[in-house]
Amino acid sequence: MQVVQFLADNGPWSWIVAGLILLALELVVPGGYLLWMGVAGLIVGLLTLFQPIAWPLQWLIFGGLSLVAIFLWVRFNRGRETANDSPFLNRRADRFLGHEAVLEQPIVGGFGRLVLGDSVWRVAGPDLPAGTRVKIVGSEGAVLRVERMS
Template identity: 70%
Template sequence: MQVIDFIAANGPWAWIVAGLVLLALELVVPGGFLLWMGISGIVTGLVVLFQPIVWPLQWLIFGVLSLVTIAIWVRWTRTRPAATDRPYLNRRADHFIGQEAVLEQPIQQGFGRIVLGDTVWRVSGADMPAGQRVRIVGNEGAVLKVEAT
């Protein structure tokens, strides 16, 4: 009962301390959610410090602030392009679009093979003889689409 009385007597500071605890937990358990909940707790504490509010309304302010800030953060992180120095790391076939190569095996019935670097790639396109120079114009999975140059 003394803890509840203490929290009731020091409501704004309880919110601020809880917010700081959530911020500290964010350092241990990263993920972003505790950051925004900690900030919401501190803001709720500051609001209650200057304007005394009943407990249910305090929890409502904390909950709404937490949900809104987390939703904005999630939306922002999902729409922001990932900065990378290797944009084709998991999309190797996209890296070759626009390059030219020589057919190793002729394209017969729509499929043939070319060598790019140290890898043999399956290609699709119009029937062409081996040795024909082709340009890679697209891909469908791991099959490169080519056309004669």
């Protein structure tokens, strides 16, 4: 109840200060939610600075602006991919998709070996003799799936 009385006594400046505090807290506790609540607090403070509004309506505007801003932010960010300077980190086998190579050892019983760069990879595919040109078409863990080149 003291918070409501404080807001009623100090008017728009309390919303502006609360908005700035929420923005500062966003720096300490990142996540985005406090950012939009801080912006909503600043907007309510600016609205009440120019037009007196009853405190229950101020809280309603603050809550509504916060919810709408957070909802739009979450919806916008959910579909975006994060930029990554190492897209194949922890997925080394995916780096070789589409590459062509020559089998070091024959594929017998569905499995063989292939040298790519400085690594020897286990490959799976149809039985093929050593020296056959193959194309890497997929991966399952550390096993590369290959097909014979036409």
